[in-house]
Amino acid sequence: MTNEELKLTIAKLCSSAEFKDGAQFLEVIVPAADLHHLCRELRHNGETAFDYLFCLTGVDYPTYFEVVYHLDSTRHRHVVVLKARTASREYPVLDTIGDIWPTAYSHEREVYDLLGVRFNNHPDMRRLFLEDGWGFPLRKDYVDPVRIVER
Amino acid sequence: MAEYREIIFNSDKIQTDDYFVNIGPQHPSTHGALRIVAKLEGEIVQSIDPVIGYIHSGIEKMCESLSYPQLIHLTDRMDYLSAHMNNEAVCLCIENALQVEVPERVKYIRTIMDELTRIASHQLWWCATGMDMGAMTTFFYGLRDREPILDIFEETCGARMTFNYNVPGGLMFDIHPNFQKRVKDFIRYFRKKLPEYDTLLSGNVIFKERTKGLGVLSKEEAIAWGVTGPSGRASGYSCDVRKLHPYSAYPYVKFEEKLATDGDTFWRYQLRIEEMWESMKIIEQLIDNIPEGDFAVKMKGVIKLPEGEFYQRVESARGEFGVFIVSDGKKNPYRLKFRSPGFSNLFVLNELVKGVKIADLVAIMATLDLVIPDIDR
């Protein structure tokens, strides 16, 4: 599918999705509530068939967290980037998509570990790299006077 | 799809004849500080839980405060065995973002270096796999053949492992005058030596018995778990970034993407051996045709990426390596994420090891080719 066709399909599945063109891939900003539903449709719909989640990461913005899902289809070879934003920075929560792409479970753990975004329905929401009680280092307001030296 | 993992520390589920063994963080076959908490019943593995983070160094956090040319130096500390590919991924990402066209010479040299790195990485993997299987001699055979490659690297880049050879816009230096001759010498030498690998290990009946039909990963599972590289291709999953999204000089060369269908430990092993043959073919096509020209384009003193998000995929020795840069127009990235192949490959391990013996766990782990700094970053 071309980006235009993808846009139409996604708009049909999720009316409140916003699109951003002109970037490297087609970028779709998905409301957090629709994320799981849209992902499941994109995965199982034969025309989109996004079966390969090749990157999942989180970005810290001043007022919200954004989790970025890079999806690829091994059948149609088209790529879409989904972005879901948390409602607030205080209690950042999104739905897990690990039941759709199991590789997401470990990536979500990484996002939780480094950014503190929690994922609903994740079976194993433990820290991945760091120990419990450590801060969330990829947040922009993370301070660690001992280990980070400002130059 | 099997359930992701049972909560193995749930005390209700522990039976009296189950017990836990910590394989690692200091263990001969984890190849680094990886810890596998294995739930065993006798010798049989019930489930495992990989515990990582022992050498987490916060590279992504560090990158946020470094300028683009500086952060390239951190990338080859991650997957030190495919250091050149990692460097190249960041450079390609920056070049694409700035729409810089690098000279043809750079593309050729980068591709040759990529493939040499791939061979060297697979050689070391072969050494380690043999050793995990209990065949110590493979270790010395592999290292013997890796030495000439490292010598070539040393002559051209000045380093044997962490090259830092790529800069945005090209290469740091031109190749050494001996480079072409030594690479050709090496290919001639290694074409004779690679069959020895088969006679020593792949052809061995004990090795075949131990690996065939072990740890089978189906194609659907491989895709769903994001298993790429030779491990994914052994399951029949065509995921070679060099073919799908060609970069550098890969569009100019003819090579095969080796695929297998069985998805077992033996084919994960065999495909890496075959990849070495393919890599040699690629190098042979390029080495005599390196075009004359500059080894880098002139870039601005301070590199600033335009605002936006950029993603670059390359094929590292372990699979698909990705760089995701979020730029806010400053001289350092707002957020930088490395999609490391080892990370995804590690977490499929639990699916593969249910019901196998401890020795098989080690064998499966070996053929997934885990490099721990790549996972921990």
Add this chain to the structure above:
Amino acid sequence: MAFSIYDFTDLAQSIHNGLSSSLTPVWTTVIEWAIIGILYILFVALFGLFLVYAERKVCAAIQQRIGPNRVGPYGFIQTIADFIKLLMKEIINPKGVDHFLYNLAPYIVIATVFIIISMFPFAPGLQSFDFDIGVFFVTAVSSVGVIGILLAGWSSNNKYSLIGGIRSGAQIISYELSVGLSLITMIILSGTMQISGIVNGQADGWFLFKGHIPAFIAFVIFIIAGTAETNRGPFDLPEGESELTGGFHTEYSGIKFAFFFLAEYMNLFIVAAMVTIVFLGGWQPLHFGTGNGFNAAMDLLPPIIWFFLKVCTIILLIMWFKWTFPRLRVDQILTLEWKYLLPINLFNIILMSVVVLMGWHW
């Protein structure tokens, strides 16, 4: 006092006579025991060190390396230096071990080695015990060694050790069968279980050649099973360093580890010596028939040299296995024994009985 390198009977007799002429019989016996004990300790220590050195050189040659070459000429002092290092090392008793069993285990392992070695005739007259059930005694005692390994695995309070110990138990007890049965095959041929009798029976040709096909099958099986009994690669599962980090001796250090280490190499010697005695004529030179010129030429080399030449050849063969093959898995190792070696062995016994009954052997 007649001394001949070809026959030690006179030497032993003259020492005995010399001692008994000046001492009471009790003291004679005690001093003879002491001499024999010191000789065996020296032999085990020195030959053990030599084997360690040999293994390092052999594996270096196989792996295209040089091996130890810094300490002493050709690195010959290296193993002695290593041994001194092991002696000086701190003996660590890990927390939670069963102290009595933990300390006992290495001694059981090393003691069985001494008992078995005392049965071997190195040359005519150079043998301390010669029971009429000698072969049976050797197999019986060598089974005791596994108790030491099991105890080491059990008492170390380490799961790796425990797995290693259990693997070792399963493996050694299974392969005892093959060792025993292939020895029985040869006993059928020799007609005696006395070790000196077996060796003397090969004066006109080694049993490997005398017994035709069944002897050769038994020979191959014995080498495989013997390698498995010594816990050496490709059967080194009890140690399995890439899986179990060190298996049953993970928690041992210093001299106790050295005991296991030495016992492993001496077990290698024991297997090679048993192969030599039962199949390759012990100290007997290579003879074909009796009283011909070829035999006379072979007799020029002293029997003790013959013995060690054959032992070292077999040891080299077993080392070659270790450095070539990958390790088997625990279920494969048991499958190999119970599904292949054991039936072949039983069939082989029948074959050998037929051969002996029909008089087809020479």
